[in-house]
Amino acid sequence: MSKGKTILVTGGAGFIGSNYCRYVLENHPDYRVVVLDALTYAGNLSTLVDIQQKYAGRFQFYPGKIQDETVVCGIIRAEKVNYVVNFAAESHNDRSILDPGSFIQTDVYGVFTLLDAVKRFDVERLVHISTDEVYGTIDSGSFTEQSPIEPNTPYSSSKAGGELQARAHRITYGTPTLVTRCGNNFGPFQYPEKLIPFFVSRLIDDKKVPIYGSGQQVRDWVFVMDHCSGIDFVLHNGALGEAYNIGSDGELTNMEITHRLLKLLDKPESLIKHIGDPRGGAHDKRYSIDASRLKGLGWKPAYEFEEALERTVKWYVDNQGWWRDIVASPDYQAFVARFYGKYLGEDL
Ligand SMILES: NC(=O)c1ccc[n+]([C@@H]2O[C@H](COP(=O)([O-])OP(=O)(O)OC[C@H]3O[C@@H](n4cnc5c(N)ncnc54)[C@H](O)[C@@H]3O)[C@@H](O)[C@H]2O)c1
Structure with a gap:
């Protein structure tokens, strides 16, 4: 187990990011969590109230965008960030049909900014949270990590753009990146448009x-706390440069x-x-995730x-x-x- 790490959780005022903050603070008592979130329509400080009360000394919130290089670099330097886990995204397919440009700004350009900052300040690991939607649709069988990336909507194509940059950064510059791809999440604190x-x-x-x-x-539904435990498992046990499916059948x-x-x-x-x-x-x-690779490494979902x-x-x-x-x-x-x-x- 890693000791005394500081994790920068980008998009931590949203649905999955805030649940991941809870997961980390409960399961790693010697970790600090720092959140950077732009508080778009989907980000809500009321989502973090319980965390701010319970973990005041180990939690810090910063408002701001992941595209803002000055803000991102300032936080990484000031907080001595060890790991970055990137949840920040425009995340709703239906909105992407109405306003695709904002998805490119955050889900593509924002990821680029984070990757450059991680490289510059020697952050130990960045986990980029992607989605099973980058694979497109499948009639039978399940997506493995080797399935082609064939996104069909402005949302899923912008997510594909973000994760392909993470892959390329690893290959080109040696940046310590990992990618996760999960199915549809459900659980507490999900914005009521999903x-x-x-x-x-x-x-x-x-x-x-x-x-x-x-x-x-x-859709291949996953309880949010299983997604969070899968992400945390990848952060600590995944091989750099690799992508991992997270799913629970x-x-x-x-x-x-x-x-x-x-x-x-x-x-x-x-x-x-x-x-x-x-x-x-x-x-x-149809989406269908084959998570046998991650399960083979020792992760398993905990919820029925x-x-x-x-x-x-x-x-x-x-x-x-x-x-x-x-x-x-x-x-x-x-x-x-x-x-x-x-x-x-x-x-x-
Ligand atoms: N919800 C799902 O079912 C699901 C499934 C698989 C993967 N994902 C991925 O998980 C991540 C989190 O999804 P979610 O459902 O929690 O989304 P969400 O919309 O609930 O939260 C996104 C958060 O990111 C913040 N944000 C948006 N743009 C930002 C920017 N430019 N800079 C900083 N913060 C910004 C928002 O304020 C919000 O707090 C996304 O990357 C999404 O693609 C989601």
């Missing part, structure tokens, strides 16, 4: 939930997930509304899917203040109206 918190927050209020097309798209169609949510919340099927598919041809049919989903739904029921503030925000209202307005009509 399927599970979007549907749960609407169902609690007896609002209809929009299913794209037939709802037969398959959680394949379900969007309809199957929706039926489970209805059942857990005791809501009627009549709240399902099938709409046209706003992603059109860019809507990947149904229990983790139940726990997640309960969290949104018990923490309505957190998501109701977001749902009431002008940005959220504008996005839902712009993206779903024409489909949901009076059910909006």
